Amino acid sequence: VSVLIVTGTGTGVGKTVVTAALASCAVGRVAVVKPAQTGVADGEPGDLAEVTRLAGVRDGYELARYPDPLAPERAAARSGRPPLRLDDVAARVRSLDAGHDLVLVEGAGGLLVRYAPDGWTIADLAVELGVPAVVVVAAGLGTLNHTALTLEAMQRRQIRLAGLVIGSWPSDPGLAECCNVADLEAIAGVPLAGALPENLAGTSDFAERARAALAPAFGGTFTGVAAGAAQTYRR
Ligand SMILES: Nc1ncnc2c1ncn2[C@@H]1O[C@H](COP(=O)(O)OP(=O)(O)OP(=O)(O)O)[C@@H](O)[C@H]1O
Ligand SMILES: [Mg+2]
Numbered sequence: 001v002s003v004l005i006v007t008g009t010g011t012g013v014g015k016t017v018v019t020a021a022l023a024s025c026a027v028g029r030v031a032v033v034k035p036a037q038t039g040v041a042d043g044e045p046g047d048l049a050e051v052t053r054l055a056g057v058r059d060g061y062e063l064a065r066y067p068d069p070l071a072p073e074r075a076a077a078r079s080g081r082p083p084l085r086l087d088d089v090a091a092r093v094r095s096l097d098a099g100h101d102l103v104l105v106e107g108a109g110g111l112l113v114r115y116a117p118d119g120w121t122i123a124d125l126a127v128e129l130g131v132p133a134v135v136v137v138a139a140g141l142g143t144l145n146h147t148a149l150t151l152e153a154m155q156r157r158q159i160r161l162a163g164l165v166i167g168s169w170p171s172d173p174g175l176a177e178c179c180n181v182a183d184l185e186a187i188a189g190v191p192l193a194g195a196l197p198e199n200l201a202g203t204s205d206f207a208e209r210a211r212a213a214l215a216p217a218f219g220g221t222f223t224g225v226a227a228g229a230a231q232t233y234r235r
């Protein structure tokens with residue numbers, strides 16, 4: 001697979017940090033695409049700047065920026081700038097795919113967030129490109145429903161799950177977090193493909209810690225969350 005959509009159960013779940021982790025574990029030339037960046041003023045650093053800071057990837061492509069902190073369709077309308085078109089975005093990603101070993105495409109918010117008045121979503125982009133999606137999820141209470149809804153919407157569209165990744169795994173996980181690991185795996189029908197430690201973003205050894213937090217399918221060595229934590233609440 002050379003294109004991966006990075007989506008999630010909602011905004012703020014850790015898609016950008018996971019995108020950076022995937023980029024830093026990948027072998028070869030990596031490009032990162034953020035089709036629409038919202039909530040950031042012109043000239044200010046957006047998600048791509050964060051990926052550069054964390055993973056050192058300089059090959060980033062932001063295709064549109066709409067400053068209001070809203071979903072792209074509404075933010076575009078309020079900005080007076082044209083909305084993105086699905087076929088244009090797909091063409092850009094395809095042409096990047098031709099020159100790279102991996103292209104990561106970070107959506108805005110969750111799977112069914114609209115980009116334009118015709119209602120296209122990152123799910124439609126995955127379908128159009130025929131590529132799988134990584135789903136970034138929260139660790140705590142509420143994540144099971146959000147994850148189930150997201151996976152059901154993907155199944156309906158026949159979008160393959162490349163992996164379920166917990167965006168921020170607490171250093172001191174509680175009952176819900178520990179139980180959710182097994183329950184997320186049951187919902188997905190596959191083992192977790194990663195869990196990033198909650199303090200990953202600022203650390204100097206980002207690449208090394210990212211590798212430990214992502215599964216071998218993504219170039220990492222992750223085989224599960226710390227057994228000790230999950231064992232505490234087993235039953
Ligand atoms: N594992 C982590 N380690 C450190 N910080 C994290 C981690 N996961 C998330 N964060 C922080 O939580 C916030 C939200 O994460 P992030 O920006 O990756 O979410 P997102 O899903 O990309 O959000 P958006 O929908 O805005 O693109 C950021 O400030 C980020 O640095
Ligand atoms: Mg982001």
